[in-house]
Amino acid sequence: xxxxxxxxxxxxxxxxxxxxxxxxxxxxxxxxxxxxxxxxxxxxxxxxxxxxxxxxxxxxxxxxxxxxxxxxxxxxxxxxxxxxxxxxxxxxxxxxxxxxxxxxxxxxxxxxxxxxxxxxxxxxxxxxxxxxxxxxxxxxxxxxxxxxxxxxxxxxxxxxxxxxxxxxxxxxxxxxxxxxxxxxxxxxxxxxxxxxxxxxxxxxxxxxxxxxxxxxxxxxxxxxxxxxxxxxxxxxxxxxxxxxxxxxxxxxxxxxxxxxxxxxxxxxxxxxxxxxxxxxxxxxxxxxxxxxxxxxxxxxxxxxxxxxxxxxxxxxxxxxxxxxxxxxxxxxxxxxxxxxxxxxxxxxxxxxxxxxxxxxxxxxxxxxxxxxxxxxxxxxxxxxxxxxxxxxxxxxxxxxxxxxxxxxxxxxxxxxxxxxxxxxxxxxxxxxxxx
Amino acid sequence: xxxxxxxxxxxxxxxxxxxxxxxxxxxxxxxxxxxxxxxxxxxxxxxxxxxxxxxxxxxxxxxxxxxxxxxxxxxxxxxxxxxxxxxxxxxxxxxx
Numbered sequence: 001x002x003x004x005x006x007x008x009x010x011x012x013x014x015x016x017x018x019x020x021x022x023x024x025x026x027x028x029x030x031x032x033x034x035x036x037x038x039x040x041x042x043x044x045x046x047x048x049x050x051x052x053x054x055x056x057x058x059x060x061x062x063x064x065x066x067x068x069x070x071x072x073x074x075x076x077x078x079x080x081x082x083x084x085x086x087x088x089x090x091x092x093x094x095x096x097x098x099x100x101x102x103x104x105x106x107x108x109x110x111x112x113x114x115x116x117x118x119x120x121x122x123x124x125x126x127x128x129x130x131x132x133x134x135x136x137x138x139x140x141x142x143x144x145x146x147x148x149x150x151x152x153x154x155x156x157x158x159x160x161x162x163x164x165x166x167x168x169x170x171x172x173x174x175x176x177x178x179x180x181x182x183x184x185x186x187x188x189x190x191x192x193x194x195x196x197x198x199x200x201x202x203x204x205x206x207x208x209x210x211x212x213x214x215x216x217x218x219x220x221x222x223x224x225x226x227x228x229x230x231x232x233x234x235x236x237x238x239x240x241x242x243x244x245x246x247x248x249x250x251x252x253x254x255x256x257x258x259x260x261x262x263x264x265x266x267x268x269x270x271x272x273x274x275x276x277x278x279x280x281x282x283x284x285x286x287x288x289x290x291x292x293x294x295x296x297x298x299x300x301x302x303x304x305x306x307x308x309x310x311x312x313x314x315x316x317x318x319x320x321x322x323x324x325x326x327x328x329x330x331x332x333x334x335x336x337x338x339x340x341x342x343x344x345x346x347x348x349x350x351x352x353x354x355x356x357x358x359x360x361x362x363x364x365x366x367x368x369x370x371x372x373x374x375x376x377x378x379x380x381x382x383x384x385x386x387x388x389x390x391x392x393x394x395x396x397x398x399x400x401x402x403x404x405x406x407x408x409x410x411x412x413x414x415x416x417x418x419x420x421x422x423x424x425x426x427x428x429x430x431x432x433x434x435x
Numbered sequence: 436x437x438x439x440x441x442x443x444x445x446x447x448x449x450x451x452x453x454x455x456x457x458x459x460x461x462x463x464x465x466x467x468x469x470x471x472x473x474x475x476x477x478x479x480x481x482x483x484x485x486x487x488x489x490x491x492x493x494x495x496x497x498x499x500x501x502x503x504x505x506x507x508x509x510x511x512x513x514x515x516x517x518x519x520x521x522x523x524x525x526x527x528x529x530x531x
Contacts, residue, residue: 036519038453042527043501108530128523148521166503168518181507188480247474247508252482254446275441277449279528280480280500282507 006030007337009145009156011131011169013040013115015319016303016326017162021118022058023330029337031123032154034147036130041111045189045279048229048236049102049212050110050319058327059117063098067109069231070210071095072102077314080218084387085265096209104210104229131163134172142173142298157342158333159299162326165282167305175292175301181243183286185224188253189238192273196233202269203230214316217383220259222249223374228266235273237261240283242374285311288367297343300329300350310362312369321359328353369433377422385416443482447498454497455524462494466514474508500526
């Protein structure tokens with residue numbers, strides 16, 4: 001049996017890794033937090049909205065110090081066809097005051113801030129270090145990691161893999177059965193500079209209030225969705241694209257963004273804005289359908305590495321799932337270190353916590369949602385049907401009298417080629433997921 | 436159109452890449468030479484897979500976002516060998 005160098009090694013200083021390291025270090029464990037980038041957050045991007053309430057206990061009054069761009073007080077869900085747009089727009093002043101709801105933030109800022117809390121708690125952050133593999137004992141239990149540093153082997157009682165969506169560590173440990181391209185979407189984003197006053201005027205917000213627009217349609221026929229978020233003096237505009245559809249539709253990702261930005265409902269919002277950064281990242285989109293086993297002897301997997309991203313159409317969350325799963329992995333590692341049992345059984349507190357909290361409860365409730373939202377009918381048929389129905393409802397065709405809504409719906413359903421049985425089935429799936 | 440069109444080169448110049456001398460992704464032309472679908476060419480957000488006139492593919496690793504799209508969409512076993520760059524290298528998203 002090898003002697004551990006430290007109690008816990010956390011691989012990856014993203015939101016999951018830093019929360020895991022923070023919890024374990026606060027409990028008095030000897031923790032090393034490894035990051036392959038030059039600083040925490042340097043490899044990370046997302047659309048742009050974080051829901052931080054999970055931090056209430058870990059970092060009380062986190063909102064006084066978190067590097068937030070704007071607080072989301074206006075949330076829009078937009079449905080686009082080539083020439084139409086329908087938006088459901090909601091505003092709440094309550095979301096502009098503590099404890100807030102969502103916020104836009106830059107990931108290099110956010111992740112760097114969270115990592116600084118882990119360091120303040122006593123975790124040792126080592127950047128510029130890529131983990132290249134697992135160290136295992138003869139029984140197969142994980143006992144450490146190999147890094148690309150000279151003499152770079154490091155041993156620990158527990159390894160927490162927070163190494164992101166590609167998680168080569170979870171794959172090496174055999175926790176993923178297979179990799180299926182249809183479980184992933186590619187997120188591409190443009191960060192566009194505009195003066196704060198211009199953003200305030202265009203999006204009808206003030207001070208640090210901001211807007212979150214989620215978009216169905218407008219992605220050049222590629223299954224996925226669009227987004228538009230306000231930072232303080234930039235906009236984040238981008239698309240989330242299902243990988244096989246992206247490849248088979250022969251659409252380049254940057255062309256999809258260009259198409260979205262040229263849509264008559266979006267173009268006036270982004271006009272004149274200068275590109276300051278183009279970025280891309282994979283998203284584990286399929287929820288429960290793709291999740292790996294999250295515990296093996298000596299190792300826990302958290303965050304994107306465990307496919308803990310919620311992509312359920314009207315709810316798009318990831319950083320909160322990462323922070324929560326990281327916290328719970330940290331707690332389980334503390335239990336294992338104290339009991340001296342880092343076997344699967346000794347680490348079982350992790351799975352229990354995931355199952356008892358929103359982390360897996362939300363995923364179980366919404367297990368059918370990712371497939372539904374990315375289905376061809378929801379992507380290509382329903383938006384046209386709904387937009388045409390609404391257009392006819394509000395069109396005044398005098399001298400013709402107003403048609404009844406039922407008649408319009410029936411005609412537009414047929415015109416869009418939607419079968420009643422499919423509509424009923426999808427409606428029922430949607431109701432069971434979201435209801 | 437009133438918007439200024441930017442070239443792909445300008446687009447990629449907005450991101451910072453600290454390039455290491457070792458290529459972290461290697462493409463085996465012998466495996467992908469007769470591939471007709473070429474998902475990587477379409478899907479790579481950095482457009483690093485470039486078809487050549489003789490039917491091959493040229494790959495550049497320097498401006499890679501390290502997203503993983505290429506090896507996940509690829510249908511050819513062994514065509515793309517994928518690893519992360521050496522610590523401290525590769526894409527660096529900026530702090531503002």
